[in-house]
Amino acid sequence: MMSFFTLHGPILPVLIPFVSSIVLLLAAGRHPAMQRGIAAFSTLLLLAASAHLLRLTDYLPPLAYALGEWAPPFGIVLVADRLAALGVMLTAILAAAALLYASAGFDRKGRHFHAIFQLQLVGINGAFLTGDVFNLFVFFEVMLLASYILLAHGGGLDKSRSGFAYVTLNLAGSAVFLIALGLIYGTLGTLNLADIAIQLQSVSAGEASLVRLAGALLFTVFLLKAAVLPLSFWLPHAYAAAGAPVAALFAIMTKVGIVAMLRVEVIAFDPAAATQDLLGGWLIIAALATIAVAALGVLTAKKLQSLAAWLVLSSAGVLLLLPPLANSAVTAAGLYYLVQSAITGAAIFLLSGLIAQSRGQTGDKLLASATAVPVKLKIGFLLLAATAAGLPPFSGFIGKLMLLSAVSETPMAALIWTVILLSGLLTTIALAKAGSRLFWESPADMKTVAATLATEATPRICLRQTLAGFGLIAVSLLLLIFARPVSDFTGRTAAQLHQPEHYIKAVIPDPDATHRVTRP
């Protein structure tokens, strides 16, 4: 007899935020303090549930949770393996920091912030956990609609403008997703990922081209979410326009696309002969091009938050190397890089919000300002910049080093090395330039300084915001101190992922028992 928490463990990360969003809606319009309390309580529960799931998956085989007790592939199934648990844990950490930051006043700028925030977590966690491709579509939609609303939260011209383009693009992406699902169902007759993997093994020659088209379309959608070039033009605008805490949570969203892609490729498409060569050299080139463009973007950014958005794009580019290489050692290193880049990216977004606040009207524009930035923010920026640029001994350096040594065995190693190292160099220059502009340069015209100082009230930074920003910086340092256990875990995660038979067996123990009919 399994305990309650083991039995229901896989669904808790989805249900906890869902139930709390319901409670938040039922209490809508009343007691803002109570809303914050509910949201905070739910996020703490989520942290606990994610940690529990992470521990469970580390010593158990993948856990399959059949909703409605309908046996897979007929019902929807959630599958908690180490990769899903890692994603959920990362989401919970970022959510806690973003929520803490937002509760200093950002959440009051518009309606329903907390309910939508919780539903955003439902979407992200559901997308990490589900083992059914149509259900993945549904959770992607939940995640995206929540992100549109959070993007528009607080209003302003900037947000509505980039909002409309972002929504349109993603709706077109959803249409492509549905076409891919229609093709998958119309050829393989199933929607369950494990069952798809089984069916792909016996695709007839006539069906092969349609199946390949389905795979190509599906990967296109994931690439759109993961922001690969040339589908990446939405990211810098959208992320730079979002409020700081929202952007910090968004740092996980490109990762959802990459994890979904990695899972579908490694479990279903890579092992099958018909679809093995779908992802190949072209995606590696596209990923490297994304890194290169992102590095130029980092160099030319005019605001700290856009700089952070370009950094997110750069790390997305690096992570896009994982699915086409589909190699256990690369995945292990890549997952460590994923964790540390998500934490660092989110921390920079929060810090840029703090710096903007402390500089009054100049905000986070990379210009000299009359107001001095508090020393603690300078130190925080220095730590994050060093991590993001991949300077030793910070966790960014460890992540890159592990990744570079893992790819050295692969065919395009020299090219990958060159691009990643050059991009690191450009990022270092850009961050150093940004830091000196932000903190040490003083404006040329002293008259305006006096004028602004006279009109501007001393900016106040709330303790919660500082705590949120430095909390994430602390997590990033912990990733450095505990680099060994963390990378051991990502190693075990990669090993489990690259043995898809474990995943398939957990979901469908006896493939022959599934009753099928042929339809004309």
Place this chain on the structure above:
Amino acid sequence: MEAMLAIAIGLLSSCGVYLMLRARTFPVILGLTLLSYAVNLFLFASGRLTINAPPIISAEASHYTDPIPQALVLTAIVIGFGMTAYIVTLALRGLSESGDDHVDMTVESAENDKEGEPS
């Protein structure tokens, strides 16, 4: 029958794509609606076409059409409805803040447009 539906889907999607490439929000919304019709029909057709065999269990019926795509399309229609409703309000919001209903990627280009055309 199959060919006709295929042509209809093709036509709906090309008109949808063309309208989505326009520069104003309203045609873009119309285009998204047409595209979603096309996609829903396609997803529905993935269960193949059957006439006079609705998936409602009864003693008289000898065979039924495939119920899964129908359930999937229902979900897709509802989600599409939610998205349309949201994007319409987003278009209105953009209108009230900028005075026209242009689609722009960046604020810079919005400012350029305002200089170009008197509103």
Place this chain on the structure above:
Amino acid sequence: MLGTIGTTLLHHRRLLAVVLIGIVGLVVSLTFVRFSAPDLALTQLSVEVVTIVLMLLALYYLPQSSPKESSRARVGRDILLAAGIGGGMAFTTYALLTSPFSTISDFYLQQSVPGGGGSNVVNVILVDFRGFDTLGEIAVLAMAALGAHALLDQLRVLAPKHDGAGRLWAQEPHPLFLKMLMQPLLPLALAVSVYIFLRGHNLPGGGFVAGLVTGVALILQSLAGGLTFAENRLPRNYPPLLGLGLAFAAGIGLVSWFFSRPFLTSTHGHFHLPLLGNIELASVIIFDLGVYLVVVATVLLILTELGKLHKGEQI
């Protein structure tokens, strides 16, 4: 099909385009009827009605016509791109439709009555076999309503006094004819929606369609009777109603935990009730009730928010 082309050609004249897109939607739902999908046809039809009302309300504020501003080269490029995609779609559809495939769908046809307790297989899939999808779907609906609420909350658009051709908009807000008509129609529409809701598990219908019918009936009522009239009679605060709907759907799913079953496990059985006789009840009816509530609240929230916008002045 002609409607589609018409919509594209006439997108510069926006009102006409909306009417035409309504016709296209109608044809799509007729296609569903033809190919044995009555549930889809019902849903498509009712979604169509609400979408058109929504677009017309929005069109009231947006410019009536789109200026022709694309350059010729751009139009040519776009037509080429669109034709390519359309051709690809048509080809793919044809290739897919003319090849056989093996599917798991027989399970649902066999298990619908013994396992799910309903003979409308599509509805049983939605509320039972794949109920988790539906839960996500109503979360999307609820969010769309909340997002619209948040966006339109502080927004006041100045409503145009003239239409595109310079004619004045009629100032009497509530046509007498509509008002007379709606008085008997509203109870009728509500009765129809209850009927559609109840039969959904066995015949075409269900919570979603019933919710849309109720929503449209109430909206028509407020169009006929005026906004203040409706505001005095309808609940003012919709977000808790959305919460209630979601709570019904998720709550019934959680009940199964007390029987050590996974989330959303359903049950059904025969009950003998006085007056009604022997009827079959399934626990998923509570789930469907949640869907119904979310849909009604969503439609009312979005449409009344849009309707409220022009309470301000006219220019």
